Amino acid sequence: MVIYNISVLVSGGGTNLQAIIDTINDGTIKNARIGLIISSNPKAYALERADREGIHTSVIRKKDFKNDEARGEAMARELAGAKTDLIVLAGYMNIVPEKVVNEYEGRIMNIHPALLPKFGGLGFYGLNVHKAVLAAGEKESGATVHFVDNGVDTGAVIKQGKVPVLAGDSPEQLADRVLEVEHKILVEAIVEWIASLRSQ
Ligand code: GRF
Numbered sequence: 175m176v177i178y179n180i181s182v183l184v185s186g187g188g189t190n191l192q193a194i195i196d197t198i199n200d201g202t203i204k205n206a207r208i209g210l211i212i213s214s215n216p217k218a219y220a221l222e223r224a225d226r227e228g229i230h231t232s233v234i235r236k237k238d239f240k241n242d243e244a245r246g247e248a249m250a251r252e253l254a255g256a257k258t259d260l261i262v263l264a265g266y267m268n269i270v271p272e273k274v275v276n277e278y279e280g281r282i283m284n285i286h287p288a289l290l291p292k293f294g295g296l297g298f299y300g301l302n303v304h305k306a307v308l309a310a311g312e313k314e315s316g317a318t319v320h321f322v323d324n325g326v327d328t329g330a331v332i333k334q335g336k337v338p339v340l341a342g343d344s345p346e347q348l349a350d351r352v353l354e355v356e357h358k359i360l361v362e363a364i365v366e367w368i369a370s371l372r373s374q
Contacts, residue, residue, distance in 0.1 A: 178259040183266040188220025190264035194359035204278035211226040246271025277292040294327030304345040317356040319363040335359040
């Protein structure tokens with residue numbers, strides 16, 4: 175039976191990573207394992223989540239490399255070392271070097287906390303996204319799983335999930351509501367990606 179190796183890129187709290195860990199452990203995600211977690215931030219709580227699960231981690235910080243080509247080389251080596259079949263960006267805050275995007279085209283996905291193509295692109299991350307959604311008077315928001323290309327949040331949409339924007343929502347309240355649907359659709363997208371390979 176083929177077991178697909180997932181590498182997860184993180185920068186922060188890692189709740190999306192935890193959703194993947196939990197759903198591999200409970201059998202929702204079958205035929206896959208997380209072989210590597212790469213963090214852009216040595217202090218990311220996501221790394222503690224990884225350690226609890228005994229998952230191999232690596233920190234690849236922009237400031238440790240003279241340029242994106244060097245960072246891409248290092249990242250590509252780690253990903254190859256882990257025999258990566260699928261890359262999942264889960265709260266990853268750096269731009270993925272072109273070398274990696276090109277090498278893993280069609281098997282690198284990202285979770286974004288808005289209904290792309292709206293409220294995406296440079297500067298639209300974290301609470302900024304939800305502040306913009308509220309400022310625009312949107313009646314609904316949500317999350318998007320999309321393939322990563324060399325743009326910012328511009329790759330083909332894989333799956334979206336919607337949540338209502340409620341009167342009086344603070345950015346934090348909306349973020350919490352969106353985060354729940356992020357976890358749900360990210361896991362679904364991974365399950366469906368694996369199923370699409372197994373059916374070939
Ligand atoms: C989430 O809003 C996610 O969409 C964004 O980063 C935030 C934190 O994600 N990319 P996580 O809790 O670190 O997975």
